[in-house]
Amino acid sequence: MSPPAPRPARRPVVLLVGVVFRHYRGHLLSAVAEVADVWLLAERETTWEDEHLIGHTVVDTSDGAALLAAAREVAARHPVAGVLCWDELKMAHAAMVAAELGLPGEDPDVIDRCRDKHRTRRALADAGVGQPDSLLVASPEQAGVAADRIGFPVVLKPRALGASMGVVRADAPGDVPAAYAHARAAHVSIARRYHAGVLVERCVEGPEISVDSACAGGRLTPLFVARKSSGFAPYFEETGHVVDGADPLLADRGLREVLRSTHRALGFTTGMTHTELRLASDGWRVIEVNCRLGGDLIPFLGRAATGIDAAAVAAAIALGRAPDPRPVRRHTAGVRFLYPDRPLTVDKVVVHRSLLPPSVVLATATVEPGERVAPPPEGHVWGRYGLVAAAAPTPRRCQEALETAVGAVVLHSRVEAAEGAG
Structure with a gap:
């Protein structure tokens, strides 16, 4: 366990459960640290996270009893007021910790109803919600x-x-x-x-979207809509997302009613959700409901496009406060994930920053030299070698910036010996 860092003023402490992947979740940690003191419960020692933490505990987060014991130890020393998690696989144990400490959060059984896609299907079917x-x-x-x-x-x-x-x-x-x-x-x-x-x-053939929503006191508030790009058929690898602060779907009554009906059916009242849907010829179909903030930098795009800080909203709910997620702008933000065309070992990834348009807000490698990357089916999220994100006043300018930025990130691979050589 690391000692707590000095704090200039007493603030509520949030227990954050799970390792923070820097490229995809680092921005969330930074945002939460702006509104609360953060103690991380994670499976490894921290490095870059330390500037955003007051301390951390290394613990097996897959072990519910060990995680709860670690949380209680922190709570005995600090004014823990909330538990937060955005890791899909650790949501159930995080909910259990919140319940055991008497802190705000969703019922662990409701979390399991979202995590188990078969239970989700049964609950939505019983409520008559449109789904495949x-x-x-x-x-x-x-x-x-x-x-x-x-x-x-x-x-x-x-x-x-x-x-x-x-x-x-x-x-x-x-x-x-x-x-x-x-x-x-x-x-x-x-x-x-x-x-x-x-x-x-x-298989629902229509376009796919996701909606990140806040649930507090049983009230559902959709925050932003992301339109997904997929590739590598027959797989459904997520290759990019676009969030438009002026997306007309934000005012779509049918979509809002499906979201409300879905959350009622699942019994979800407290926390953040990421609902994925497709628009069929005869209406919306719910693909799945994740009991967390959206992944793949969607909250980052949402903040750039609308000004809504979903991480701060999540922290407010975890602390039992009423969030105020009002949009303050209507821009468009998008991300592209970069995959190799074949399995290979990375030598280096070079970002030519002089070639990046001003509207590019992020361009980075996501792997280290010596790592192996591959497209699906061998690779998945870990098959990416980089990403680029842009934010602009209009969808067209955002897409143009992304197209240019992709060419500025260059992958160099290592020469591999032919199979069987030597």
Whole structure:
């Protein structure tokens, strides 16, 4: 355990659960530290995070008892007033800690209802919320029967993962065995492993969006809409997002009603959510609901486009305060994630900053020399070698800036020996 850093004034302490990935979540830590003192409960020693922390505890966050003991130790020494987490796989244990300490937060069972996609489907079906037809399966043979019953094309996905990990499309019966194997093989050590662990769902062909929302006192407030770009079919790898502060969907009554109905069905009343939807020919379909802030820099884009600081909103809710998430501007912000065209080992990634347009707000490598990167299916989020983000007054100027910025980030790979050489 590290000693606390000196503080100029007494502020409420927020326990933050989970490692902070600098490229994707560092901005959230910085924003929370602006409104509260932060003590990090994480699996490793801290480095760059220290300037934003009053202290940290190294603990196995997958061990609920150990995590709670660590939280109680911190609370005995500091005025802990809230628990915050934005890591999909640690949300349930974070909710348990908040409940045990008597602090604001969502019921752990509601968190599990969002984390377990099969439970989500059952809750939404009982409430009559629009969603894809979905069947839970435990074998390739069951997947084939389910796909025939639903009708092709179908999507197969793991029951309890996020970020499109293991999600794959099958267009015909012959595609199902490999698709099932891909979905079943996708796993993260901390995630729950189910015997029946794959969902077969109708493929909704319409455009995909996500909505980050704040829930406080049972009141749902949509903050911003992100439009997703996907690639590497038949996989659904997220290659970019765009947030427009003037997006007409923010005023779409049908979308708002679906969001309200979805949260009522799940019983979600306290915290942040990231709801993914597709617009079918006959209305909105809920793809999934994540009980956290959006990933892939979406909160960063939301702040750049609207001025709404979702991390500060999340901190306010965790502290039991009423958030005030009003937009202050209507710009457009977007991000592009950069993938190699083949598996390779990185020599270096060079960002030619002199080539970046003024509206580029972030351009960085996401890997270190010597790391291996690959496009799907071998790679996933960790298959990216860099990213660029821009913010501009109009969608067109934002897209133009992103196109230019992509060319300013150059990947150099190491020469690898031919297979079998030597």
